[in-house]
Amino acid sequence: MGVTKTQVFTDKQNRIADLAKALAHPARVAIIQHLLKEKSCVCGDLVEVLPLAQATVSQHLKELKNIGILHGEINPPRVCYCINETVWQEAKAIFGEIFEPDIEVACCK
Amino acid sequence: MGVTKTQVFTDKQNRIADLAKALAHPARVAIIQHLLKEKSCVCGDLVEVLPLAQATVSQHLKELKNIGILHGEINPPRVCYCINETVWQEAKAIFGEIFEPDIEVACCK
DNA sequence: AATTCTCATCGTATATTTACGATTGAATCG
DNA sequence: CGATTCAATCGTAAATATACGATGAGAATT
Structure with a gap:
């Protein structure tokens, strides 16, 4: 998609964007939902x-691993993917923070 | 980015992905943060x-307008952007739902 | 009517994403 | 050892995203 000018934004803004990217594709949403719900986290499944x-x-x-949300453990002959609890809590906190404030509707009046 | 196979995922998964895309670029994060914080929502600002x-x-x-998170009002000679409260609440609810459950760490043991 | 102001859109270059078949690597099984 | 299994990686095609200059549209101002 062309080069995102990450340098001109804050670290936090870039981090939010990265975490959001994890959820920005239905397949990744499905993967995360599956890992949250099922006990099985084997790649093949x-x-x-x-x-x-x-x-x-x-x-x-x-x-998802690059973003940090997942980490994989080799469990021969399979690979097992788990949600990284630390990063998951980070994401939870960050999104919570964004959606926290009540909206100022006092705009365009 | 190549074609996302949206048909094979649920409507909800696709909607989550779309809403996440709104936050998946630091510039859009900055825009949303600005609109949440400042009273001014004029495009020029x-x-x-x-x-x-x-x-x-x-x-x-x-x-952001396409996703539905914003809507713009023409206020000549300016255009004023506001957060769409309905969609914002939808996003808040959807992300809240995802991050709600405590994580099953009982994986790969 | 001409100018100015604000914002959307067009056109375009470039990078990245998505998807998949094919191949490779590592490890177990027969 | 050879065959099989699982998953990562390679290579590639096609679509999409990002960014910007230039242009266009609409309204107010001069």
């Missing part, structure tokens, strides 16, 4: 649940 | 605050 190719799922998992 | 060209800001505003 996700591939079965999602109507996407294995390579695609793996790519989404990689992205 | 946003252009001054953001270190981006006017055309770029307008593009981000358009995207």
Whole structure:
């Protein structure tokens, strides 16, 4: 998408954007929902649940790992993905903060 | 970015993804933060605050309008952007729902 | 009527995303 | 060891996102 000018924004704004990106694709939403709900977090199970190719799922998992929301544990011959509780709480706090304030509707009057 | 296969996901998953996209760019985060904090919601003010060209800001505003988070009122010779309270509450509820449950750490043990 | 002001849109260059088949790597199983 | 299984990575095609200059549209001002 062209280069986002991350340098001109605050670290926090960039972090919010990154965390939001984790949820900015329905497949990643589905992955996260699955991990929150099911006990199983094996990659192969996700591939079965999602109507996407294995390579695609793996790519989404990689992205979620990069953002930090997930981490994977090798559990031969499988790989097990878990939600990173620390980052999850960070996201929870950040989004909570954004949506906290009551809206000033005192605009454009 | 290549075609997202929206058809194979639920409406809710797609809606979550769309709402997350609103926050998935630091410029849009900055816009929303500004509108939440400041009383001014005039487009021109946003252009001054953001270190981006006017055309770029307008593009981000358009995207936020498409998602529904903002709506603009023409107030000649200016245009005034406001947060759409209904959609904002929808987003608040949706993100609240996602982050609500305590995490099952009982994974990969 | 001409100028000015504000904002949207067009056109475009470039980078990134999404998706998938094919291949590779690592580890277990026969 | 050879075969199989699981998952990451490579390579690639196509769509989309980001950013900006330039232009256009609409209204108010001169």
